[in-house]
Amino acid sequence: MKPKNRKLGGSDTRFAYALLAPSLILLALLIGYPMIYNILISFQDVPVNPKMASEFVGLSNYIAVFQDKGFYHSVFITLVFTVLVTVISTAFGLAIAVFMNRDFVGKKMVNSIIILSYVVPAVCLIFAWRYMFNNIYGIINYIIVDVLHLAKEVPLWFDQPASAFILVTIFAIWKFFPYAYMSFVAILQSIDKSLYEAADMDGANSWQKFMTVTYPAIKPTLVTVVSLRTIWVFYIYTEVYLLTKQVDVLGVYLYDMAFATHDFGKAAAISIILFVVIFSLVMLIRKKVLRVEEDE
Numbered sequence: 001m002k003p004k005n006r007k008l009g010g011s012d013t014r015f016a017y018a019l020l021a022p023s024l025i026l027l028a029l030l031i032g033y034p035m036i037y038n039i040l041i042s043f044q045d046v047p048v049n050p051k052m053a054s055e056f057v058g059l060s061n062y063i064a065v066f067q068d069k070g071f072y073h074s075v076f077i078t079l080v081f082t083v084l085v086t087v088i089s090t091a092f093g094l095a096i097a098v099f100m101n102r103d104f105v106g107k108k109m110v111n112s113i114i115i116l117s118y119v120v121p122a123v124c125l126i127f128a129w130r131y132m133f134n135n136i137y138g139i140i141n142y143i144i145v146d147v148l149h150l151a152k153e154v155p156l157w158f159d160q161p162a163s164a165f166i167l168v169t170i171f172a173i174w175k176f177f178p179y180a181y182m183s184f185v186a187i188l189q190s191i192d193k194s195l196y197e198a199a200d201m202d203g204a205n206s207w208q209k210f211m212t213v214t215y216p217a218i219k220p221t222l223v224t225v226v227s228l229r230t231i232w233v234f235y236i237y238t239e240v241y242l243l244t245k246q247v248d249v250l251g252v253y254l255y256d257m258a259f260a261t262h263d264f265g266k267a268a269a270i271s272i273i274l275f276v277v278i279f280s281l282v283m284l285i286r287k288k289v290l291r292v293e294e295d296e
């Protein structure tokens with residue numbers, strides 16, 4: 001006899017909600033309240049002095065944001081930065097994961113080295129990079145100028161917008177690609193090896209095996225990695241701000257707006273706009289990458 005499915009109801013449902021209540025209350029306090037408060041102050045002119053009352057200004061903060069040329073410049077820089085870091089770090093992590101999906105001597109040691117940049121605190125990595133590219137005693141300038149004689153003058157890496165953007169992008173790719181690598185390694189190990197053997201018997205090359213066997217298996221993980229990485233990179237602040245002041249991504253722009261100019265209402269409006277943008281962007285990514293299964 002098949003066991004009957006028991007539906008929750010009455011006391012069971014109340015008991016389940018009672019167990020969930022502490023977590024729901026904590027989420028409401030940590031996420032819900034700040035979000036609602038942020039929406040409220042985006043419609044207000046908030047004074048620096050907390051003892052002074054805020055003034056309701058309606059959509060003025062949002063209008064000011066859309067009239068600010070610096071905002072559009074920051075959005076453009078952030079979009080380029082996000083696309084480069086997300087695409088390259090994901091592709092790089094996937095490529096290494098596919099290459100490492102085999103047994104060889106020293107695999108554990110190699111894995112440890114690969115994920116090192118992801119597990120080491122960001123501040124340590126940032127100051128190591130600042131030391132390497134230091135204008136006076138950095139090892140990179142020493143090799144370029146004194147050893148290889150590729151330049152007569154010391155390059156000011158983090159003082160020029162173009163070179164600073166390139167270095168920050170490379171740093172972010174190097175810092176974040178292990179996340180994609182670990183995600184893909186986990187799913188690749190679950191793929192049945194007999195599928196690859198069958199593809200070999202059919203005469204499939206490496207690319208065909210990837211598209212017919214590997215890609216369908218990693219597609220859900222790929223969507224998750226791309227979505228999360230897009231969100232994290234789009235809101236990046238610490239790595240960029242501590243490396244250089246020349247790359248005006250939205251995280252840095254928002255920080256300066258809130259704590260340098262003390263325009264809290266406009267900063268709140270920017271954060272709401274960014275939430276809408278990133279939510280739409282992630283939904284678009286999911287739609288493009290995860291094309292409805294019935295279309296395949």
